[in-house]
Amino acid sequence: MTLIAADATRSRALGLTGICLGFLVITLDATIVNVALGPIGADLGGALPAAQWIVNGYTLTFASLLLSAGVLADHVGSRTGFLIGLAIFALGSAACAGAGSLTVLIVARVVQGAGAAALMPCSLALVALSFPEAHDRRRALGLWGGASGIGLAAGPVLGGVLVAALGWRAIFLVNVPIAAAAALLLVRHVDETRRHAHPLDVPGQLLAVAGLASLTGGFITTGSQGWGATLTVALLVAGIAIAGAFVIVERSVAHPMVDPLLFRERTFSTAVAIGTVFNFCLYGAIFCLAVYLHRAQGLDALHTGLALLPMTAVTGTMAFLSGRLVSRVGEWRAIVVGLTAGTAGALLISLEAPGASTTALIPSTVLLGVTALAMPAMTALALSRAPRDRVGLTSGVFNASRQTGGALGVAVLGALLVSDGSSVSLRAAFMATAAAYATGVALALSGHRRERVGSLASATSPGL
Incomplete structure (x- = not known):
């Protein structure tokens, strides 16, 4: 029995390694x-707007397709969906490496984003x-979260x-062997997982793509x-009109x-809002x-x-330490600590920005890194409210909000940069980043307070 238990534990660990490798490679591609x-x-060729599309061709597709990918995870099984996503991502990576024009590269980045979208909710599920x-x-x-x-x-x-x-082509080729290793461990x-048949919402998917593309393109x-x-x-x-049509x-x-029923759970709604703010700041910064x-x-x-x-x-x-911190202080406090550090770091960069040297910026950017404490914590909050037969869909909604925030962060904060990326425009971008992080802190404090009040009410209710 001991050997069987040890083998099962080892197998689960290797399986988790494969899941984390798949998540790592799509996160790696967002920053590399x-x-x-x-x-x-x-x-x-290409100026700053072209550079934004190289980043957002990936992030935008990732965000807009995550919602349908959550349905895919429930419909075909999470392992199958994960492997499909890995295959598409690897093919897109190879196409990026071979791109002979900016247009081809951006299209290949879109393919990568589609693969990442299929993989993400499956990994969480x-x-x-x-x-x-x-x-x-x-x-x-x-x-x-540490893999991220x-x-x-x-x-x-x-x-x-x-x-x-x-x-530069090597940065895309590196994805292929990592994806292959992840697929082998997964198999x-x-x-x-069990399959749950949920019909695909085609009108909603088309509106999501069109709305996000319009808003991102506008910024x-x-x-x-x-x-x-x-x-x-x-x-x-x-973009605003299409977003309204999407809600309807x-x-x-x-x-x-x-x-819409998912958002009646206020903790889930708050976690979604915080996730959007988090990626807006992280990717944009x-x-x-x-x-x-x-x-x-230079x-x-x-x-x-x-x-x-x-x-x-x-x-x-x-990101690795977050698990231990959450065990000691809880999810809400971990989020508050992380986002408060981000607020401080962004404010310092905005104050240092005029004529700031690289050396002067580094201590402030370290504070931005502390925000990673919030990543696993907000994910745990969102998943804790997921119905067991809708884990794929719930994780898809949560991560779609995060990736939407990332795409808008690159677009909005990038719009605050002038064409030469001067320090003056860097100040404006990081003032906006600090304001966004502070909004996330306020949301987390409100969520924590609401949960404490609910717990006290339950503890003092008669018959409990």
Whole structure:
């Protein structure tokens, strides 16, 4: 019996390793490309708006397809959905490496985003269902969040090294062997989950893609054409109108991709809002710093990655430590600590920005890395409110909100940068980042207070 239990534990650990590797590779791709934007632009052409589309072609597709991917996870089984996502992601990565034009590269990034969207909710669902006990699940989610931290931490440095040694195409080829290793571990050590038939919401999916693309495109065009340009206004107005239509459709269709009933649970709604703010700040800040270091400070890809290393190293460390912190102080406090550090770091960068040297910025960027304490904590909160037969859909909604925040962060904060990435515009971008982080802190404090009041009320109710 002891040997059987040991084998089962080992198999679960290897299965979790495969799940985390798959999550790591799609997180790695969200940051590794930032330090290569300069060399890509020199090779294929393109100004700052083009660089934003290289980043957001991936993030936007990732965000908009995550909702349907959650349904896929429930419909075909999470392991199958995970493997499908890995295969699409690897093919998209190979296409990026072989791209001969900026258009082809952006299209290939869209393919990568589609694969990442299929994989993400499946990874969360597999963790949740493989570790049903609350204590084991919390530890597994800590490791899962740590994999994300490693991806974020390794991206800029690994990207800089690969670009310097082999050229920018290598940053995409590195994904292929990692995806293959993840797939092998999954096939051998992770069981398929139960299938739940949920019809696909085609109108909702089309509206989600169109709305996010319009809003993101509108913010990106402000950088080149200004806020009052006809195209900018048209895209932003269209995005808002489509978002309204999306809400109406989701309230009226029989099987919505975003079930409005999920948002009646206030803890889940708060976790979703915090996730949106978190990725808005994280993705937008990394993009702005990479552009600033390359264009204003004149750093190449390798030195840009090294300049970001202290921040990303702390990000990875904090993501791993988050599990222990959550066990001691709870999810809400971990979120407050992380986002408060982000607020302080962003404020310091905004004050230092005029004429700031790379060395002067590094201590403040380290504070941004501490925000990773919030990642596993907010994920655990969201999943704790998921119905057992809707884990895929729930994780899809939660992660779609995060990736939507990431796409908008690159677009909005990128729009606050002038074309040369000067320090003046960096100040505006990080003032906005600090305000967003502070909003997240307020949301977490409100959620914590509400939960404490609810617990006290339950404890003092008669008959309990």
